[in-house]
Amino acid sequence: MSAVMNGNWIEVGVINDIPVQGARVVNTDEGDIAIFRTVDDEIFALRDKCPHKGGPLSQGIVHGKKVACPLHNWNISLDTGIAVAPDEGCAARYPIKIEENTIYLSLNSE
């Protein structure tokens, strides 16, 4: 699939569709992607699966540039997808592009 999608930006919505300090989910064939919005209106996309035991990160608490997983409270950095120490693990990141409040997502995970 990645060959097909290469470089394709998919419009998923506008910034205001996502609550401040919150997240929404994009369903895809390959699983859910969580789109986060921080207090400063930065937007990030991560695979909606916690590196610990697969908890849906979109349901967590967004604080700073991190999200606390709803199941066992691991903190995941939104910009890298990496779990905050001492926990170890990584959720896949997806590129995001914003043009005039519209959010574009690429399905080529980084």
Next chain:
Amino acid sequence: MKERLVVIGNGMAGIRTVEELLKVAPDAYDITVFGAEPHANYNRIMLSPVLAGEKTIEDIILNDDQWYADNNITLHKGNTITSIDRVNRKVCAEDGTEESYDRLLIATGSEPFIIPVPGNDLEGVVSFRDIHDVDLMLEAAMKHKHAVVIGGGLLGLEAANGLIQQGMSVTVVHLMDTLMERQLDQPAAIMLKESLEERGINFLMQAQTEAIVGKDRVEKVRFKDGTEIYADLVVMAVGIRPNIKLAKEAGIHCERGIVINDTTQTYDPRIYSVGECIQHRGMTYGLVAPLFEMGKVCANHLAKYGIGRYEGSVTSTKLKVTGIDLFSAGDFIGNENTDELVFQDASRGIYRKLVVQDNRIKGAVMYGDTIDGTWYFDLMRDETDISDMRNTILFGQAHLGDSGHGEEQRVAAMPDSTEICGCNGVTKGDIVNAITEKKLFTLDDVRAHTKASGSCGSCTGLVESLLAHTVGGDHSVAPHLKPICGCSDMSHDDVRAAMIQKELTSMPELMSSLNWKNSDGCPKCRMALNYYLLCAWPDKYEDQSQSRFINERAHANIQNDGTYSVIPRIWGGDTTPAELKAIANVAEKYNVKTVHVTGGQRIGLYGLKKDELPGVWSDLNAAGLVSGHAYGKALRTVKTCVGKEWCRFGTQDSTHMGIELEKLSWGSWTPHKFKMAASGCPRNCAEATIKDFGVVCVDSGYELHVGGNGGIKVRVTDFLCTVKTEEEVLEYCAAYMQLYREDAHYLERTAPWIERVGLTFVKEKIVEDDEGRKKLAERFLFSQTFSQDDPWQGRVEGAEQHEFNALKQIRVKSTQGSDAELA
């Protein structure tokens, strides 16, 4: 240009302060550190296990050279500062280096006291303070046989234990007739001495050293009474003196230590001081916990967050000798105004004593089983009124129920493979290794690194004991002073008081007015603040759903696979065929995987997808069923029995009582979940005596019981009072819930809350003060007018839709190889 901070002393207090400073203001200063020792910063506490051969020097390094480099700190190792020039604001080192400062931190620690007897400078006479001393001892142990330790205090005994492990024969010489007289009373000291004798340590009590005898190297120790013993090594461990020479010579006001104020400044406000070298409010300290507290205040002040104050510390002591459990804190001797509560079981080797004055714990000594040491210590530091637990307090917190660890509470004797944390499968060995390898000092650190006690928390006592045993105690502050989270230095109580006083009615307002360090807060404080604001301003505050845990945001419980459960309210456990049919229909329509009769007399539907929830709720609403708040820090269930209506023993209509209670209180948000029950007679079929608020009907009326808990640690309720009518039950219940709502910390259930504040406090407010009780009940009812809407109905009608719908569905026709199709 950045300001320059110079630190004198590369020890535990100085570097901890620098670490705290880097946390809050990483770029505020150019930092230079001078240390007399030729080593990077290490954990002095762990010299004892190094001597005992349980650890190596590498294991106990806290910050290596790389850490200084990474943080742009200039470190001068093995370079002693010889003078401070306060006029020109510079320090001068042994090798001639000069360094000027804008702020100076003196953290020179203390020096071992060497008793003034002839021969105290012979080769083979050492103190026990630093790596150099330990090296000398280890070397002596390789070549020689007889060691004499002068001083039967904490350090002396840890030295003696270490030297025995190194194969020496050891005699401890002590001036007093009991060991560790500053930490232990006589019975505990005797038990300790017996255990140490069993390990092969000899004791000479009430022996006064007159001289150390030898030609080049020590050969004997002679006492006042003329007797002599052989010695190839003499360890002086008779006490420490604050190291104030440098400060004194610079004209800084010193008494026993360098005198500092509550912001850790000396009389020269540019010069700060922390650690064993200081004197604060007349006290000097020789343990790490107070130094860490000072370090935090000092760092905040250096970073110009001038809100923290150091107000002195209460300390506790632990002996780090493998296999010996001992704990002491505060004034454990007492006086004519104090009472002693004593528990002694000599053949099991267990002894505990509490010294109590005006129903407050003043001191504690424990030997053998010390699992409750931290509990007593918390009660003592919080000055909790213990009148209502006096008759059981000696049996420990665990008397309230055995939370799964059986009899085995002696952590020192447990093998490394013992599972301590049942939720996360963490063993004793895992915890001890993490503490030493990851340099952990507090319970929170241990939780973060090992997860032990991080889930249900029932093993907290064991983990604290392990921590105490490994590094001598949980080095964090008294519970009532604990900051709400890392974003602030204010405690829960301070934040709530300020919120009311300054009329702060929104989260951004509160965070900016109270100098929050993260403008965004963190998951800990945001949820607490959201609740506190909601409780304080029911009519003004606008709830922030992003500051609620997912369950409360989605009004359903998240499950391990990301699906949700739905539990409608079944008022007082009474239901009808129509309700049951509606539930059955929903279960069939949505193909619910599990229909479960819960432990709370209700029916739960499990495995629903989030986007199905509004549909499920809509169908349930149609049959009159509303949210059961099974997901909330809120009123949960009111369990009842069938009572007088059917039961041949029933004295009152307990079912009706329960339904009325549930109607009164449903929808209310509380610091933690809140459960009730009403039983029709003292047979108590509804288990009212393990609920947050329980009613037991009796012939003359209604007994009210509070503070019960059936969960992680069973706690039976305390009896509050008996009332005559249903109306009174409702008024007392409303008042009690409001008191809990206004006073307890977020995530503190009524059981621990009552143990912290004391039942007497609750009785004063609810039973003895009629006026006050009515006011509390009024405030509760007022707040209920804003919270009694069914959240499910709101969402069925369209509120918070974004919570339940995906932002987008993306489907890809992968086989055709064409573009993405967007649904």
